[in-house]
Amino acid sequence: MKKQTAREAWKLLLLALPKGIGSFLFAVIGLSVGIAASAVIIGLPLLAFVLIVCRRMMESEHGLTSAWMSGKKPAGAPMGDHGGPAREQRGLRSLLAVLTDRRSYRGVVYCLLQLPAGVVCFTLAIVAPAAALAVMLAPAAWLIVERQFEYELFADGWLFAWIGRTFGLAPYEQSWIVGGFGFLLVLLVPAMIRMLGRFYAAWISGLAGSEPEAAAVHAPASPAVAGLSGTAPDGRADDAEPASSSLPIELERLESRLAADTLRS
Numbered sequence: 001m002k003k004q005t006a007r008e009a010w011k012l013l014l015l016a017l018p019k020g021i022g023s024f025l026f027a028v029i030g031l032s033v034g035i036a037a038s039a040v041i042i043g044l045p046l047l048a049f050v051l052i053v054c055r056r057m058m059e060s061e062h063g064l065t066s067a068w069m070s071g072k073k074p075a076g077a078p079m080g081d082h083g084g085p086a087r088e089q090r091g092l093r094s095l096l097a098v099l100t101d102r103r104s105y106r107g108v109v110y111c112l113l114q115l116p117a118g119v120v121c122f123t124l125a126i127v128a129p130a131a132a133l134a135v136m137l138a139p140a141a142w143l144i145v146e147r148q149f150e151y152e153l154f155a156d157g158w159l160f161a162w163i164g165r166t167f168g169l170a171p172y173e174q175s176w177i178v179g180g181f182g183f184l185l186v187l188l189v190p191a192m193i194r195m196l197g198r199f200y201a202a203w204i205s206g207l208a209g210s211e212p213e214a215a216a217v218h219a220p221a222s223p224a225v226a227g228l229s230g231t232a233p234d235g236r237a238d239d240a241e242p243a244s245s246s247l248p249i250e251l252e253r254l255e256s257r258l259a260a261d262t263l264r265s
Helices: 006-039 043-069 092-099 102-136 138-149 158-167 171-208 243-264
Strands: none
Touching: 006 043, 006 102, 006 171, 043 092, 043 102, 043 171, 102 138, 102 171, 138 171
């Protein structure tokens, strides 16, 4: 199994903001127009279309995050529609299936909440590496500030003053300590990005919910017919017979009806 990479998690976190902006605008504009036009005939199909698109957006993002969590490529993510209104063909039944499906409204909630979630994820994905890199470059920052602005960094503050008094370190030497701490943060950035990616994937998974199980199609049980044994000639039970075994039953029924009609006449 492929390892969860920080690079893929970083892409998910960065793309969460543009996806959030697009989905939020689409959901707000689409729902506004659809609800406003629901008084006329075109309003309900438009509202159903908005619900379907919102659900598709949620399922697409869920497929990407699930693929990353399982260590697969995004193209191999299970993004099929299981048991939803997309299986319906057309007409009033399809419209009602969309409007009564709970996952469609989960998609609307996703589109509305993806914008604030995308802002948080995008900000943390940018700030965490940038802050760690800035702390690691503390010695270079000390040199630039001291030469260009004639100001000594790491000379003020109770912590730096205590370190200077206790260990006798100059501000420039303290900047190397800060830079070493920043180097450790840089090494921890991939782990932090992966952790943020897991939080984001868990949020998407919780919002999308579990996929509804495909409804099992059971053939209706054949009524008992007098004169027929409970087992097949080869010893198998009736429920193990293929679907074509109902043909002899129908033929016997037809013969019985013809015989009854003959007796009546």
